[in-house]
Amino acid sequence: MERIFRTHEIRNSHECDPVWRLTTPDAGGLGHTETVTVPGVWESHPCLRRYRGRGIYEQTVSCGGNVRFLFGGVSIRAKVFLDGRLLREHYGAYTGFEAIAARVQPGYHTLTVEADNRFDSQYTLDFPNDYYAYGGINRPVVMEQLGDLYISCCHITPRETEKGWIAAVDATVSNLCEQQRCAVLSVSVAEGSESKQIIIPAGETVSVAFSLECGQAKPWSPDSPVLYEARTVLSVDGEPADDLIDRIGFREIRVSGKQILLNNRPLRLRGFNRHEEYASFGSAVPLSAMIQDIQLMRDMGANCIRTCHYPNDPRFLDLCDETGMLVWEESHARALSEEQMRHPLFTEQILQATREMISQHFNHPSVFVWGILNECADDTDYGTACYRKVFDLIRQLDPNRPVTAAVLERPGGRVYDAMDIVSYNLYPGWYRSSAADEALRRKQAEIDSFGGLGKPVIISEIGAGAIYGYHDPLGESKWSEERQASILENQLTAVLSDSGITGVFLWQFADVRVSEDWFASRPRTFNNKGIVDEYRRPKLAWRTVKNIYTADRDA
Numbered sequence: 001m002e003r004i005f006r007t008h009e010i011r012n013s014h015e016c017d018p019v020w021r022l023t024t025p026d027a028g029g030l031g032h033t034e035t036v037t038v039p040g041v042w043e044s045h046p047c048l049r050r051y052r053g054r055g056i057y058e059q060t061v062s063c064g065g066n067v068r069f070l071f072g073g074v075s076i077r078a079k080v081f082l083d084g085r086l087l088r089e090h091y092g093a094y095t096g097f098e099a100i101a102a103r104v105q106p107g108y109h110t111l112t113v114e115a116d117n118r119f120d121s122q123y124t125l126d127f128p129n130d131y132y133a134y135g136g137i138n139r140p141v142v143m144e145q146l147g148d149l150y151i152s153c154c155h156i157t158p159r160e161t162e163k164g165w166i167a168a169v170d171a172t173v174s175n176l177c178e179q180q181r182c183a184v185l186s187v188s189v190a191e192g193s194e195s196k197q198i199i200i201p202a203g204e205t206v207s208v209a210f211s212l213e214c215g216q217a218k219p220w221s222p223d224s225p226v227l228y229e230a231r232t233v234l235s236v237d238g239e240p241a242d243d244l245i246d247r248i249g250f251r252e253i254r255v256s257g258k259q260i261l262l263n264n265r266p267l268r269l270r271g272f273n274r275h276e277e278y279a280s281f282g283s284a285v286p287l288s289a290m291i292q293d294i295q296l297m298r299d300m301g302a303n304c305i306r307t308c309h310y311p312n313d314p315r316f317l318d319l320c321d322e323t324g325m326l327v328w329e330e331s332h333a334r335a336l337s338e339e340q341m342r343h344p345l346f347t348e349q350i351l352q353a354t355r356e357m358i359s360q361h362f363n364h365p366s367v368f369v370w371g372i373l374n375e376c377a378d379d380t381d382y383g384t385a386c387y388r389k390v391f392d393l394i395r396q397l398d399p400n401r402p403v404t405a406a407v408l409e410r411p412g413g414r415v416y417d418a419m420d421i422v423s424y425n426l427y428p429g430w431y432r433s434s435a436a437d438e439a440l441r442r443k444q445a446e447i448d449s450f451g452g453l454g455k456p457v458i459i460s461e462i463g464a465g466a467i468y469g470y471h472d473p474l475g476e477s478k479w480s481e482e483r484q485a486s487i488l489e490n491q492l493t494a495v496l497s498d499s500g501i502t503g504v505f506l507w508q509f510a511d512v513r514v515s516e517d518w519f520a521s522r523p524r525t526f527n528n529k530g531i532v533d534e535y536r537r538p539k540l541a542w543r544t545v546k547n548i549y550t551a552d553r554d555a
């Protein structure tokens, strides 16, 4: 399933069979063909551990009429064919997309997905980086057989009023046939419900707005993550023809002075940066591993997760909604230089990646902030203009969540005025010998002088490395678990005792594989700053973080 709950009772929608045939034409020799399962990455196969190329996935499907394939994620770009006919191309491993074939002859058909994880300058968000760009269909695939009309989207924004909660609904209905059609669209959430007559011109999509009075619905909060089903039903000639089921939480996020308020209560954030990766499963993280990660972070006293540096699987966000784990989600970008940002395709690609993230993850109550452009060129005119363009898009698409960007510690930041929440990354005691409290003071002075005065501040990354199992009883050498624990103790003590800081995300939860280009500074070609290794085996720092985070939680 593409979510952790059923999204349809009327629509004919089911996950594609898990077994596919995979051919890797760029693996040398004659195309290597294997039986694989989806979701999955080809790097899980012993012969394809470092394969960078195309992977041609094929499966026979039985379908007819208007067929819609929903892909949770294909890394890093995809071409989708039905019986050899190109239906859709998509770039971006971390957001979903649809491929539609109208009026298909009922029977057996060949579904082909060409995944390609080669780096290419035309795909500006992906390049050898401090995480691994896997290859494959790494999230679920769903096949739907639709009527002429279907509900293509339903965004719900909860607002608290003196009369109780209001759910502002923006739904869209698409018409796949060549005649104009009439229908009735009904939406129900908690005790609120409303229906409207709609007319959808041939081949078009129409938007419908509702305002549902939901009375005294129970609010969603980290301590009490109450979720409500949002059910949208489309009826044609009095008969239910399509539906879409989602889940929402009644909560509002806003910034007030240096505080981030959730339902008017200030948040204090103790979190982790988490890449979407699990040892030999790569970026196709099993659901059971997703929930285990949340449990492990909560056990250490954390209450939030930053999805560095890209949108996550909706099922992971569903689990965060369910458990009350707050989420900083960000569109895909890490450490692009001004030159890279000047590529003619960059702006449209980062805007599209951001548009898809917000459109697909809009309803998750756990997502409290949208982040962008991690450690990009925020110190140049051109880079700053890019930041402002992406912030502007987010504010158009979702004015109800604050925006931020994790910038570098180095001076020169020029976008503090454009952020609702100021965030930055620093590694005192690891990359720099500076004392943590002095580093915090220095950066805060810059933030206050250049547009960030009086805004909430989040330490979006702070940490140190250790190789799992490497011990130095004297606690002296870097890469030892002992040294990591002592650096983290200094860092977290300084951050959590600084009254001007609203929250912190440790870098990082688990060790992750990185591009081989980074081998010289990344032992094992891994980023080893995890508190657990890639198999979730705790390092000594686990105890340090747990002591500090739980003491802060229980203070």
Ligand code: ADA
Pocket: 130, 308, 334, 374, 375, 425, 461, 507, 527, 529
């Ligand atoms: C940066 C970057 C992270 C990671 C980290 C590190 O802050 O945002 O992705 O590379 O440094 O481990 O050095």
